[in-house]
Amino acid sequence: MEDHAAASPSPQPDLTRKRLPTLFEVLSRRTLPPVDLFSFYIYMRDQQRSVDYLDFWLDVSQHMSLCRHYVRELRRSVLVSTPDPERASKRSSGILEGLGDLNYAAVAGPSMYTSEKEKDQDARMSAFLREDQEIGYDSAQGSDGRQVRPGQNISTPHEITDSNSPAHAVARQDIRASAEKILYTFLLPGAEREITLPGSITQDVTTAIEEFGRDDPEVFDVAKDYVFQAMERDAFPGFLRMKALGNLIPPTLIMRLILGLVSMFGGFWAAFVLIFLNESRMVRLWLILPFTIGVYCLASYQYSLDPIIALIGFSEYTPFNYSRVREPYVRKLLAHRAIMVLTVTLLVDAALCVLFILVPGKRL
Template identity: 70%
Template sequence: MDGALSSSPLPDMDRNRLPTLFEVLSRRTLPPVDLFSFYIYMRDQQRSVDYLDFWLDVAQHMSLCRHYVRELRRSVMIGTPEADKSPSKRSSTILEGLGDMNHPAAGPSALMTDKEKNQDAQMSAFLREDLASGTNHSPSNSLGSQPRHTTSNDRPRPSFMSSPLELTSDSNSPAHTVSRADIRASAEKILYTFLLPGAEREIILPHAITHEITVSIEERGRDDPEVFDAAKDYVFQAMERDAFPGFLRMKALGNLVPPSMLMRLVLGLLAMFAGFWVAFILIFLDYSRLTRVWLILPFTVGVYSLSSHQYALDPILALVGFSEYTFMSFSRVRERFVRKLLNKRALMVLGVTLLIDAALVVLFVFVPGKRL
């Protein structure tokens, strides 16, 4: 198997900015702005994880197609007997001109280089000609040489995963030689799972896009990656516009998930109520100022909790380098720029907390007592 598919692209450790959506989807980022965290956000907060699953399945389909064509190109280049099965000299010419196709991430058309666009267009052209010729390049050990059921549960969804490490592995790397039957099954699975009306996990796309894909796959028999280009670009733009800004706000400027924020709101309100209640009791029973200093405990808990809720940031958690990805489950912050942002905001939140806490304690300690 080619090295380009054996591992995920390396993260950019020197990035001095927030990552883009494409960098997150192509696994070039680290927690808490990695693909696993984005998946959890789309599932739990955005409630639109089907769009991300569609993108991941299309990326998987592109990977299968590239692996299939790469294996055929290798056969042609080394002159093995399998090269004799090439449908035409034109197909062989296309294969030889494709190059190594060492760009495993399936990005939107707008972010692809001219070389990548040209290679993908030639690959799709070869797959269409290969389909028209009726030639099946399926080695005996390929996935397509065995009976296969293409239900929506063939591949475990990332939503079933319990660890961040499981999604960051390169699931786009085929474990066996890929046959044309695998490519066809992959295209049909995407169509029947996400695009047909009433599908199991139907996503909402413009009718013109879904109609063209349906006709291309079911009537024209196409399964090349260009079939999904319009839908892939539409979904990418929708996630970039509607979901990704909120994801960055939650993960790059904060480190708490909504259930934790709600818990801190309740705790903060209760602690502040207890602090004010005890403070007035101590004043109207004319307790000494030294005794009233103990008000610092409920006020500190209350102000800290309410500040954490207001800024979606637990400053102590941020300063020790952790971020929450699900309720009471934490991962270490490994993206350097995000770590710097969180540390700066943590210090600011701590400053606000100390200022308000000190003001409340001074107010209720030095106000004159009066026994009723």
């Protein structure tokens, strides 16, 4: 998880959002705990048991970033060292010049969420990488006759501004190795972390990489769109229910259910014993303790929410480990639900205590 979800600075979160976030916003690191990418990763790992799908998505995103870094550095190198466009492939130079600065954050987003400008730039980048693969554009000749590689300093050192870009120069073989790693890790039958995709998608990606030698980002477009839709349909609704409408995880909920049932059983047993022993009401006041614990635990289990923890602004992400709720809309939503759960708990607890404390005793 540390290699992906918490790897780099994220785009600025939308603090004015007055709704629950979308999956794309979570994957783009535009949300805050408890509905951030780190929490979603833990949910996919521990609850959904399908973290390989998310890792595939993140690896494709990293591959996209690698390609963008390579093309951006190559473009800078060529523009600085080759003022005469006749020295390089005219078609490749034209594609490079038309790419723009490639400064927006590289996110392997589904096609339906990508702007037309980003689609055009990504298509041009993939076209250039295919052209580069065909003519061996990995090194371009500069105006002084030197060989210029992407990432090589031509004039003055520069900083990499893309937060997802590697801190070192990227060679074309790095992109090839990245594409093959994704293929051999997630897509080939019997792979170490094989994900389930339609056979036609897997076959198309395998053919493109192994037979045609492609490694441009468009190779994975259909696969990543399918994975996105699968996560959006099968995993994301449950994630929002757990993290935006509650603040407890299943192992803790089971413990609260057991504790609640035991406390309620002990409360009812003690209540009937004290009534039939004709004990005073002052003695029976001790029934408040088991009934309060029991009702509170059962209410927490029913609503997947600990109201006191929610009101002080925390959410559980692993057993007995809590993080502060920082997403404004989720914080308000949890606070409202906590007040509701607390009200229900107090009413039920008060009713049970009044019933068993004030009822007349009769010694058998």
